[in-house]
Amino acid sequence: MNVLHIAPGTSIGALLHKPPLDPLEARVLLSHALRLSRVQLITRAEQPLGEEDARRVAALFQRRIDGEPIAYLVGEREFFGLMLHTTPEVLIPRPETELLVELALQYLPQGGRLLDLGTGSGAIAVAIAHERPDAQVTAADTSVAALRVAARNAERHAVTVHFIESDWYAAVPDVAFDVIVSNPPYIVSGDPHLSQGDLRHEPIDALTDHGDGLGALRRIVAGAPARLLPRGWLLMEHGYDQAAAVRAMLAADGFSRVQSWRDLAGIERVTGGVFDQRG
The missing domain is CATH 3.40.50.150 (Vaccinia Virus protein VP39)
Structure with a gap:
């Protein structure tokens, strides 16, 4: 099985424009991993990833590629206008x-x-x-x-x-x-x-x-x-x-x-x- 690798120095923009998974899911996981808002992802598109950030993003992307739900990866899901904590112990709203x-x-x-x-x-x-x-x-x-x-x-x-x-x-x-x-x-x-x-x-x-x-x-x-x-x-x-x-x-x-x-x-x-x- 191929394991995803993201090289340090890869820009945020590169991952947004050609992500290894669904673009919307990529944005959600990038935002979570880098602790940046959707707007910040765009305004910092040229920013290169450091070694630790590249490793964290690659690990999240790989888990999603392997099938883990987005809600469990980021730990929350919106329901009826409320953001709710979501873990593998509960159904995803x-x-x-x-x-x-x-x-x-x-x-x-x-x-x-x-x-x-x-x-x-x-x-x-x-x-x-x-x-x-x-x-x-x-x-x-x-x-x-x-x-x-x-x-x-x-x-x-x-x-x-x-x-x-x-x-x-x-x-x-x-x-x-x-x-x-x-x-x-x-x-x-x-x-x-x-x-x-x-x-x-x-x-x-x-x-x-x-x-x-x-x-x-x-x-x-x-x-x-x-x-x-x-x-x-x-x-x-x-x-x-x-x-x-x-x-x-x-x-x-x-x-x-x-x-x-x-x-x-x-x-x-x-x-x-x-x-x-x-x-």
């Missing part, structure tokens, strides 16, 4: 998940309580708390490492989120919520995408339920009625071909106003419903 945040904000009443199950990096919970400081936001995850990342993101953006270590609802406080949201593992076990692209490097338990992809969604739906206030909403992200199955789950468990919403790519990405039946 993705633009399609912003739909879940938008819907939660739409249905969360003033001063309401929201529960985010499987919070990971805290992207959903932190974004909602940032937009709605009046809300009481609780976020749960089984991964202690993920909760540390999520807490860093809450601190970074000066928002209040109550984080708890919990296997779905198991350790969630015995209170009722106005909205429950979740972006759970929903990829089918053995799906070839799990061994491709960025997914190869992301935490496997946050991607798949090691079954038919609906296991976590079933648990979330089954436990939601006991945790929702009357007319409270359950909103869940799911796979591109799972909307009909999730709608059926919700209807079978007594939810009303069951519907799916499409992301910017036109894919049914989020499904939810209201639970207002009490025995």
Whole structure:
């Protein structure tokens, strides 16, 4: 395997104009490695790299060529207008998940309580708390490492989120919520995408339920009625071909106003419903 070498004395401009990888990715990695803004990269295009900088840039470029996600290499990713710490212990926040945040904000009443199950990096919970400081936001995850990342993101953006270590609802406080949201593992076990692209490097338990992809969604739906206030909403992200199955789950468990919403790519990405039946 060829190992990338960048000679000391190579100019920043040379790496910008003929990078060994995608030009946009090259700019992001150069900016990170050299601690320069995008504008500074341009204004200092003639600046030669010293030995240490050349070695650092080459190492980052090589790791990207080998497939490591940009978000893990630079340690952050933008989500809902916020820069979030991102490590290999958590899923990389993705633009399609912003739909879940938008819907939660739409249905969360003033001063309401929201529960985010499987919070990971805290992207959903932190974004909602940032937009709605009046809300009481609780976020749960089984991964202690993920909760540390999520807490860093809450601190970074000066928002209040109550984080708890919990296997779905198991350790969630015995209170009722106005909205429950979740972006759970929903990829089918053995799906070839799990061994491709960025997914190869992301935490496997946050991607798949090691079954038919609906296991976590079933648990979330089954436990939601006991945790929702009357007319409270359950909103869940799911796979591109799972909307009909999730709608059926919700209807079978007594939810009303069951519907799916499409992301910017036109894919049914989020499904939810209201639970207002009490025995």
